[in-house]
Amino acid sequence: MNAQAETIATMPTQNEASNDSLLQIRGLKKRFSLSGDFLEQLRFKGGKLVRHQEFIHAINGVNLDIKRGEALCVVGESGCGKSTVARTVMGLISPSEGEIRYDSQRIDDLSSKQLLPYRKRMQMIFQNPYASLNPRMTIQQTLEEPLRLHHPDWNRQQILDKVEEVMHSVGIDPDWGKRFGHEFSGGQRQRIAIARALAVDPEFIVADEPISALDVSIQAQVLNLLMDAQRDRNLTYLFITHDLAVVEHFGTRVAVMYLGTVCEVATTATLFAKPRHPYTQALLSAIPRLEDDRPQHIRLSGEVPTPVNLPSGCVFHGRCPHANARCKQEIPALKTQDDGTRVACHAVEEGRL
């Protein structure tokens, strides 16, 4: 904690009252334009030239807090905006609205130069280890690069020592440094990607589906490695996944997303024992379990609507078995329940569910 307090003091910040949130996301929205550049947006309508723009509403007002030392898992189906949240947090894409605070300091409006000290503290692990390693760089070069960028004052020996240490910590042989990414299997590549993230001693790691591309027996290895790293280095994770079995095992808290909004945030144990939101209930019932003979899942009608034309009111109302007139008009807000779970659902709020 002491070391952390020191780093905070050296940051160019006005140190606000410290709370236990490492990252705060407030009212985050992200739209992606579908309409191309200005000239492509021009249309003739009724004899007039009008500008026509269409957007994908990838995230619509997400509020999340990530506490120090926890693993917050974000789950949801493809297209729900979970990866967009991860990328926005990392500053890889800039939000359309809202703010992101890291250690009480706003980071979403910083220039890339101002962001550099934060980039050392927050690192990312990507889904596909076949795409996230530069094929023209050896493993040694891949691991040295972030160190050279973030520690320009280090000499050659310091860098070599650090690379060797981090390779040991993820269980890859330092002799492999001369080889290229394509010479390794998927699990080994993901270890290398994790080593690259850990090389600069970050305190916060965003992992975007880090084990989805791997085989079952390898998934367990990589998940164990991530858990070891969390324990040894006191890491905080934002873990994006669609695999609920992994969440149940790995997560401290879970945020369930649907169509760009968070519908439920709860501690992992609470969420799995007592899912409140109808979407969470359906999602949990869909996990194939080894135990039961027949899938007793809640069947949702229809499909996820397009994020181009968002449904009015609650985004889930079209597929929800408990929707009423209010759900079709009014957007539900995240409301805290007695046990600390936060649910955005009118039915839960009114006690109908």
Next chain:
Amino acid sequence: MALLEVSHLDVRFALRQGEVRALRDVNFTLERGERLGIVGESGAGKSVAAFSLLNLIAKPGFIAGGSIKFEGKELNSMSERGLRKVRGNRISMIFQDPMMTLNPVLSIGEQMVECLKAHRRISTKEARAIALDKLRQVQIPSPEKRLDQYPHELSGGMRQRIIIAIALLLDPDIIIADEPTTALDVTIQAEIMALLLELCEQHNVGLILITHDLGVVSQVTQRMLVMYAGRVIEQGPSREIINDPQHPYTQGLINALPQMATPGEKLNQIRGSMPSLSNLPSGCAFHPRCDFINRADGQPRPACTQQVPDFVESGNCRVACHMVAEMLEDRRLKEETL
């Protein structure tokens, strides 16, 4: 006589660096209306096994030996012309990625009619009526409209429903489904799987389901094969294998699932990774990753590193493992002395 009988199937790939045995000595049968799961990690040979049933192995791969009997007829030696009458007609396939299977420049209706007309002498009108009926069976909303739509206009789940409708078009006896839900989301996955199961039961269609998801296998299939590095290492009733796996690899695979560990604790991992088929370890291909290569007295079991294990019968299951064989032998000796 079983509907489908595969024995000693051997598939090789003739590569520049030599022949690679992608599949060796695979044996299984499928009865009418039965559902069989093939489980394994990528590279285990499960897709090759499925593709070789219809001789869909592309060069440089070839079927080097063994027999595939469908209703008593040998598919392996059948002419391409004869095979074409079986493919899609009696045995149809569902592939992983629906977008790759559907032709993007033909409407759904055209693709379904084309398939029907290739196998039956019927008019376009009749074919469209059958297509419509099948679309209704897979519970697609407004099926009349879908016939004239193109694949890109539909969502992933909807496309996979269409693929299932196409697979059912000619009322086949067997459907081979190669990871049919892997590309889909969890909730859609559950729906598609339930639909496939329902239709197979309704029409008494046999199903060969290839997947890496043990949960799906245990819910859908009656019997299963577990594959590792081109060989079947355990086969038997799915429920028995899931509840009481014999082979150390199957045990490891099941124990590695997050739901088998206490939350927050370490997962039980299998160390190392699957060997490449061109460079298989000697003896049992799993021995470098196996925790049971030592005998009860602590001495290594030489057979594991020297000899490819044969199948032993353990209850209703067949297991290819020296350790299991030894255990069964010990038990038999004990019973004899009693």
